[in-house]
Amino acid sequence: MKLLFVHQHLGAFGGAEGNILITAEELKRRGHTVALLYGSRTGKNEQAFENIFSERFCLPNEEAEQAAQEVIQDFKPDAIYYHKVDDLSVMESLQDSGVPMVRMVHDHSMYCLREYKYNPLTRAICTRKTSLFCVFPCMATVARNRGGLLPIKFVSYAARQKEIRLSKRCEKVVVYSDYSKEELVRNGFDEKKISLHIPIRCWGNDGPVSTFSNRNLILFAGQIIRGKGVDLLLQALAKITTNFEALILGDGSHRAYCQKLCHKLGLTDKVRFEGFVSPQEMKRYYLDASVFAVTSTWPEPFGMVGPEAMRYGLPVVAFDAGGIREWLTSGENGYLVPHMDTASFARRLTELLQNKDLARQMGANGLERINQTYDSVKQVDNLENLFREVTSGTTPSNQLTSFSAVTSANSEPAVNFLKPSTVTLEATTL
Numbered sequence: 001m002k003l004l005f006v007h008q009h010l011g012a013f014g015g016a017e018g019n020i021l022i023t024a025e026e027l028k029r030r031g032h033t034v035a036l037l038y039g040s041r042t043g044k045n046e047q048a049f050e051n052i053f054s055e056r057f058c059l060p061n062e063e064a065e066q067a068a069q070e071v072i073q074d075f076k077p078d079a080i081y082y083h084k085v086d087d088l089s090v091m092e093s094l095q096d097s098g099v100p101m102v103r104m105v106h107d108h109s110m111y112c113l114r115e116y117k118y119n120p121l122t123r124a125i126c127t128r129k130t131s132l133f134c135v136f137p138c139m140a141t142v143a144r145n146r147g148g149l150l151p152i153k154f155v156s157y158a159a160r161q162k163e164i165r166l167s168k169r170c171e172k173v174v175v176y177s178d179y180s181k182e183e184l185v186r187n188g189f190d191e192k193k194i195s196l197h198i199p200i201r202c203w204g205n206d207g208p209v210s211t212f213s214n215r216n217l218i219l220f221a222g223q224i225i226r227g228k229g230v231d232l233l234l235q236a237l238a239k240i241t242t243n244f245e246a247l248i249l250g251d252g253s254h255r256a257y258c259q260k261l262c263h264k265l266g267l268t269d270k271v272r273f274e275g276f277v278s279p280q281e282m283k284r285y286y287l288d289a290s291v292f293a294v295t296s297t298w299p300e301p302f303g304m305v306g307p308e309a310m311r312y313g314l315p316v317v318a319f320d321a322g323g324i325r326e327w328l329t330s331g332e333n334g335y336l337v338p339h340m341d342t343a344s345f346a347r348r349l350t351e352l353l354q355n356k357d358l359a360r361q362m363g364a365n366g367l368e369r370i371n372q373t374y375d376s377v378k379q380v381d382n383l384e385n386l387f388r389e390v391t392s393g394t395t396p397s398n399q400l401t402s403f404s405a406v407t408s409a410n411s412e413p414a415v416n417f418l419k420p421s422t423v424t425l426e427a428t429t430l
Contacts, residue, residue: 001032001078001387003027005035006094007084008040010040011045022199023383028052035075039058039085064090065093068097072097088159100390100391102387102390104175104197106176111129112140116298143155176196181196195386197379198304198374200374209312210313216353218244218246220250224251224273229295230258231254231261234261242353244353246267247285250275295318302327303322303323318334332366333366
């Protein structure tokens with residue numbers, strides 16, 4: 001099959017980009033042709049994308065919907081795997097092409113105007129569907145404008161409703177968890193059209209696992225934004241009396257605040273903020289850690305960072321938010337802590353730091369769960385079957401009209417649509 005991935009970013013950015021890389025790599029290994037239609041580059045780990053997607057199309061800033069149609073004519077995909085693009089006209093244009101579309105929903109942005117499904121003041125998790133309640137009294141149409149000329153910006157309720165309508169038209173919708181599936185059903189999606197896809201690169205029981213060294217290293221990795229709860233992690237760490245070190249890997253808009261809080265709590269000798277760390281560098285941190293912390297206060301659609309740490313035999317301590325309980329069983333592969341309960345979080349971290357045998361056993365249990373359930377090969381089996389289902393009976397790609405794009409992918413003009421590049425790059429391992 002010829003599969004066109006559609007996403008806003010080319011390069012590392014978050015969990016969505018990791019999902020795309022793993023999925024596309026496995027589909028390509030099976031002989032399928034994969035191409036990427038994207039909106040912008042991130043400047044991080046772009047080579048991995050360029051290596052996997054030998055054909056890449058960059059959307060222009062103007063007339064993006066026409067450019068999307070030209071990609072369909074040029075690449076002739078059998079199916080479209082749509083993730084997320086800021087410009088909804090692109091999604092509408094791709095649907096109008098008649099090519100079967102599968103939509104991957106990575107987060108809450110489609111059905112939550114705030115995008116994170118919790119109260120911005122209390123961080124209480126929202127359980128409502130998208131409605132006029134989001135406009136008033138929630139006031140979710142008014143959002144903080146980071147980096148803009150004005151301190152606030154307005155979010156379109158009508159645009160979110162349109163995205164929901166367009167997504168319902170897709171042949172299939174894919175999510176990470178039953179929790180996310182329930183959110184879509186709450187917003188009127190057909191439950192029968194929703195499938196789960198959670199691919200993780202696994203290496204079985206013969207791969208590297210943590211040494212559980214005497215450093216008593218607590219590890220956090222992810223975006224440092226308010227919804228990830230790094231401030232609450234710091235509050236929990238301040239309650240630990242046993243010796244420990246903590247590394248916070250990642251960057252984001254909440255980092256400066258958290259660094260000030262770290263100093264205020266007297267943790268500067270124990271906690272280090274390392275900033276963005278490449279996947280290759282992260283491996284050595286995993287192998288020296290004793291426990292992995294997931295302090296998300298927003299309801300995670302899945303919380304991929306936890307299972308990724310479990311691949312290294314690490315136990316996980318996490319707040320009970322969103323889909324996390326689907327991969328974390330308290331007392332088996334770590335501990336599930338009541339939402340925002342920093343005292344309980346500190347107790348569970350301490351327990352695992354002081355009892356390395358328990359930590360190793362929980363880590364081994366987690367590794368076994370990852371291998372059995374989330375191995376990317378098994379996960380892509382299901383996705384591959386889903387693509388076969390939606391493409392059965394459709395017009396073969398070789399019957400579509402050919403079209404040649406007008407510019408080279410070696411440049412990035414602001415407006416011009418880019419022809420796919422075919423450069424060969426050295427493979428990178430994530």
